[in-house]
Amino acid sequence: xxxxxxxxxxxxxxxxxxxxxxxxxxxxxxxxxxxxxxxxxxxxxxxxxxxxxxxxxxxxxxxxxxxxxxxxxxxxxxxxxxxxxxxxxxxxxxxxxxxxxxxxxxxxxxxxxxxxxxxxxxxxxxxxxxxxxxxxxxxxxxxxxxxxxxxxxxxxxxxxxxxxxxxxxxxxxxxxxxxxxxxxxxxxxxxxxxxxxxxxxxxxxxxxxxxxxxxxxxxxxxxxxxxxxxxxxxxxxxxxxxxxxxxxxxxxxxxxxxxxxxxxxxxxxxxxxxxxxxxxxxxxxxxxxxxxxxxxxx
Amino acid sequence: xxxxxxxxxxxxxxxxxxxxxxxxxxxxxxxxxxxxxxxxxxxxxxxxxxxxxxxxxxxxxxxxxxxxxxxxxxxxxxxxxxxxxxxxxxxxxxxxxxxxxxxxxxxxxxxxxxxxxxxxxxxxxxxxxxxxxxxxxxxxxxxxxxxxxxxxxxxxxxxxxxxxxxxxxxxxxxxxxxxxxxxxxxxxxxxxxxxxxxxxxxx
Numbered sequence: 001x002x003x004x005x006x007x008x009x010x011x012x013x014x015x016x017x018x019x020x021x022x023x024x025x026x027x028x029x030x031x032x033x034x035x036x037x038x039x040x041x042x043x044x045x046x047x048x049x050x051x052x053x054x055x056x057x058x059x060x061x062x063x064x065x066x067x068x069x070x071x072x073x074x075x076x077x078x079x080x081x082x083x084x085x086x087x088x089x090x091x092x093x094x095x096x097x098x099x100x101x102x103x104x105x106x107x108x109x110x111x112x113x114x115x116x117x118x119x120x121x122x123x124x125x126x127x128x129x130x131x132x133x134x135x136x137x138x139x140x141x142x143x144x145x146x147x148x149x150x151x152x153x154x155x156x157x158x159x160x161x162x163x164x165x166x167x168x169x170x171x172x173x174x175x176x177x178x179x180x181x182x183x184x185x186x187x188x189x190x191x192x193x194x195x196x197x198x199x200x201x202x203x204x205x206x207x208x209x210x211x212x213x214x215x216x217x218x219x220x221x222x223x224x225x226x227x228x229x230x231x232x233x234x235x236x237x238x239x240x241x242x243x244x245x246x247x248x249x250x251x252x253x254x255x256x257x258x259x260x261x262x263x264x265x266x267x268x269x270x271x272x273x274x275x276x277x278x279x280x281x282x283x284x285x286x287x288x289x290x291x292x293x294x295x296x297x298x
Numbered sequence: 299x300x301x302x303x304x305x306x307x308x309x310x311x312x313x314x315x316x317x318x319x320x321x322x323x324x325x326x327x328x329x330x331x332x333x334x335x336x337x338x339x340x341x342x343x344x345x346x347x348x349x350x351x352x353x354x355x356x357x358x359x360x361x362x363x364x365x366x367x368x369x370x371x372x373x374x375x376x377x378x379x380x381x382x383x384x385x386x387x388x389x390x391x392x393x394x395x396x397x398x399x400x401x402x403x404x405x406x407x408x409x410x411x412x413x414x415x416x417x418x419x420x421x422x423x424x425x426x427x428x429x430x431x432x433x434x435x436x437x438x439x440x441x442x443x444x445x446x447x448x449x450x451x452x453x454x455x456x457x458x459x460x461x462x463x464x465x466x467x468x469x470x471x472x473x474x475x476x477x478x479x480x481x482x483x484x485x486x487x488x489x490x491x492x493x494x495x496x497x498x499x500x501x
Binding site for chain 1: 334335363364365367368371372375376378379382383386387389390391393397401454455467470473474
């Protein structure tokens with residue numbers, strides 16, 4: 001009995017010591033970690049829009065975050081959007097509740113700052129308040145509308161879908177006509193040398209410049225990439241030639257990676273679904289915003 | 299139970315005569331699963347090195363306070379603590395490298411080599427000796443991972459450290475996990491052969 005008590009005490013003390021060490025490290029590193037994640041996300045976004053390396057971002061460009069929530073009540077479901085009303089001093093958000101048929105249920109102002117809106121916890125609470133009691137809110141996704149002196153130039157969409165092994169996390173940029181501007185693979189666990197090639201330029205760049213009509217039905221073909229197109233995808237030829245070859249192959253399906261057809265298919269299907277669903281949703285949201293004359297920032 | 303080896307001997311011992319992967323055949327799971335490139339090997343090697351050294355020293359300091367019946371839980375707890383610390387520090391300081399190997403770092407908790415070294419060495423020997431032994435074992439693991447990674451990366455993707463050296467991919471097979479077993483097996487045979495050869499030439 002004495003033995004067991006000493007064991008209990010010693011184990012408890014060791015656990016507490018371990019917890020203290022971990023806790024202290026966490027306090028020292030959590031800010032840096034959050035900062036890194038945010039910085040990386042920002043960088044990926046800017047790179048997708050073409051501001052790479054020395055190209056600086058002009059001041060006229062601004063980004064507006066839209067958050068989409070699924071609101072479920074007792075027997076009804078609707079989509080709640082959190083749309084920004086402006087930047088800087090007059091910031092704030094509108095809560096727009098739209099039913100599944102695209103009809104407005106209600107809208108109201110939500111007073112949270114831009115800074116706070118990035119914090120998922122604060123945002124969730126504000127959304128739950130706006131939706132009213134008896135409704136459950138679940139965060140669905142986040143879209144960023146990019147404007148250049150007031151007019152929209154692109155949408156940045158995040159998404160996650162099943163790959164060959166686990167989920168593939170992507171971010172993609174489409175222009176206002178839903179033509180593909182760029183694709184970036186953020187996270188994946190495909191096999192190195194096979195499925196992991198999805199993060200290579202020659203695969204990702206195949207999506208660039210594909211119009212919405214092509215994206216809607218995009219699929220993969222099991223054929224080798226023609227040599228000239230491969231050079232263009234790897235940016236080994238001049239800018240002009242790249243554009244020429246891109247438009248030449250714009251109606252072409254995606255060339256599957258050797259030995260990784262499933263991963264290639266997962267990405268092309270995932271991108272197809274993200275763009276298709278987004279195009280549908282944003283049209284509904286735009287209609288509602290226009291009808292209600294809600295002054296949003298984009 | 300004093301140790302009669304010098305600190306230098308302890309380090310060399312971990313790298314050569316008691317190399318965790320090739321001689322002790324411990325921690326084969328990461329050796330097979332992760333060693334597809336040299337860089338993966340280096341990164342995981344560094345992480346294991348830190349965890350091994352810190353855990354060995356910690357256990358060695360507290361060796362008289364650990365109740366013999368709960369040795370193993372205490373070891374696991376110590377390793378888990380240091381792994382979490384390394385994990386957090388890496389995520390904060392080296393975000394790019396962490397993005398690639400984050401998931402493997404957490405797996406270090408289950409590496410047999412670390413627990414085994416704590417049980418066989420650190421819980422009996424002095425803090426200083428434990429430090430050198432941990433360093434040797436960590437380096438030995440790193441060397442093993444790098445060697446396997448080099449062979450697999452060169453033969454599988456025709457590259458070294460991400461740079462294309464061959465210009466073509468000789469055998470895609472070497473990238474797959476099963477090829478890890480072949481490479482480890484061949485390396486073990488090679489190490490054993492060297493030992494035999496060395497012994498024979500000596501006497």
